[in-house]
Amino acid sequence: MLKENQDTNSIASLENFANSNNIGTEHSVTTVTQVKPQNKVNALFQQFKSHFFNELVDDRNMSGETCQKIEHWLSQHTLEELKQLNQAAKEHFLYEGITFTVYGESEGIERTIPYDLIPRVIEKKQWNKVSLGCAQRVRALNLFLHDIYHQQDILKANIVPELQVMAHEAYQPHMYAHDLKGKIYSQISGIDIIRDRHGEFYVLEDNLRTPSGVSYMLESRKISQQLMPQLFQQNNVLAIEQYPQLLKEILAENAYVDNPFIVVLTPGRYNSAYYEHSFLAREMDVPLVTSRDLFVENDKVYVKTIRGRQQVDVVYRRVDDDYLDPLCFKPESTLGVPGLMSAYLNHNVVIANAPGTGVADDKSIYPYVDKMIHFYLGEQAILKNVPTYLCRESEDLEYVLSNLEQLVVKEAQGSGGYGMLIGPHASASQIESFRDKIIAAPHLYIAQPTLDLSVCPTLNDFGVAERHIDLRPFVLSSPYRTEIVPGGLTRVAMQAGSLVVNSSQGGGVKDTWVIDNLHS
Helix, strand or coil, X not given: CCCCCXXXXXXXXXXXXXXXXXXXXXXXXXXXXXXXXXXXCCCCCCXXXXXCCECCCCCCCCCCHHHHHHHHHHHCCCHHHXXXXXXXXXXXXXXXXXXXXXXXXXXXXXXXXXXXXXXXXXXXXXXXXXXXXHHHHHHHHHHHHHHHCCCCHHHHCCCCCHHHHHCCCCCCHHHCCCCCHHHCCCCEEEEEEXXXXXXXXXXXXXXXXXXXXXXXXXXXXXXXXXHCHHHHHHCCECCCCCHHHHHHHHHHHCCCCCXXXXXXXXXXXXXXXXXXXXXXXXXHCCCEECHHHEEEECCEEEEEECCEEEECCEEEECCCHHHCCCCCCCCCCCCCCCCHHHHHHXXXXXXXXXXXXXXXXXXXXXXXXHHHHHHHHCCCCCCEECCCEECCCHHHXXXXXXXXXXXXXXXXXXXXXXXXXXXXHCCHHHHHHHHHHHHHCHHHEEEEECCCCCEEEEEEXXXXXXXXXXXXXXXXXXXXXXXECCCCEEEECCCCCCCCCCHHHCCEEEEEEEECHHHC
C-alpha cells in the first residue's frame, strides 16, 4: 500500500503500467529508507563523497532550500514506491510512443528512453549565464555561416583555415551568394553544455543541422508534474511548455510571407526521431509530411491535401542535406522532394535549418567559435570551450598519439556517442585500434581532455547514486529575436561510471528545473 502522502492520484492514473526498467549497479549508493518527516535536513544526499561536482549538493549559487525539499520528499517514500514512479514514467513513454531507434542491432531496436525521477536543478542566475552564452554563440555561428557563403572575411583574415571550410563535406556550393532573411541559417540550435569539477560551464559541442531531443524535454516535464505534483508546486520552476508555440512563431518570422503555411518534413516512421517529428507537428498544429506528400511546380512547393494542393512557405526539415532533393544531392534518395532546392534558392520557400549549416557544427570548427564571437560581435565568449586538439595539425596529432590513454577522441562529424574513444576507460587493444584509425585519416578526428563531468543524484535499483549529466538548451532564432526556454534536455549516463549520456548508448533523461529562488 502507498502511504497517505504519496501522489496517489498520479499513480492511480498510471497504475496499469508494467514493470520497471533495470538500471546498472555500482559500488557507492545511498539507500532510500522510509522515515518520518523531520524539520532538520535529511541526510540522504550527505553520503556522497566523490570528487565530482554534485549539482544538487555542491552548487553554492543555490540557497539549498530546493535540495532540502527534494531530499525530504524522497525520504518520505520507500525505494519500491520510487521505483514504481519510475516504472510509471517508462510506461507513459511507451504508451505515448516516445521511443527511439538503435541502428545496427538485430533485435529490439525500438526502445523507450530511461527516465529518472530526481530532477536536475539550476538556479535562475546560473541559467541566465547559460542562456546568454548560448544566444551569443548562435548569433556568431549564424554570422559565420553567412560569411562563408558570401564575403568570406573570416577566411581571408586567416582566423579559420580556408581549406578546412571550403573542402568540408557539409559545405554547400549551392548556398554561395544566397541571401537568407536576417542572415539566419540555424533557426533551431541545440548547444550541449557540461559542468566540470568546479561547477564551471563549458560548451561541449554545437548542433545546428537537425538537433533533436526537445520532445524528451517537454515530456519529462509532464512526468514531473504528474508524478510529484506537491514537490513541483513547492518550487518556483520556470515554465517550458511554451516551446512549441515559440517554435511555430520563430519559423513564421523566418518566412517571406505573412501567415505562412508550415510543414514538418520527416524521413518517415522508421527514423530514430520519428516520435519527435510527429510530436512537434501535432503541438504546433501543422502537417507532418514525407516526400510523397510534397511536390514542386514552377519553383513553388505544394502539399497534397484532401481539398487540393496548398502552397508551402516553410519546411521544418528533419531530413539531412544529402537527402533533401534528388535533383541536387543524392539522385537515389527517395526521402527528398525533387526541385525543393530550386524553390528554396528562388526564395519561394524557407528550409529550416538551412542547407549547409553542417560546416558550423563540425567538431573541427568548434575550436574557432570563441574567435568567431570576437570577430563578428566584438565580444568575449560568455561560455568556455573545452580545450580541443585538431588531429589535422601536426603538433596536435603528435600530442594526441602520445596521450591517447588520457584523452577523449571523437570523429569530427560523429554524433550519438558513436566513433568515440574514452582513453581512461579503454582497453589497450581499443587504444591501439583507434591509433591506427587516427594515423590513417587524422583530419577526421579531434581530441579533448577527459573532464570530470558534473553529477546529479539518480535513482537506481538499489537506492540513489551519482550519475554524470549534460544539458542541451534549445535556441530559437529569427531575424527579430532569440528565444530559449528555461532549462533544456538533461541527459544522464545511467550506467555507473559512464561518461556517455547519448540515448543510443544507454543514456536517459531527467527533467531540468530552473528555479527562481527570489520568488519561491
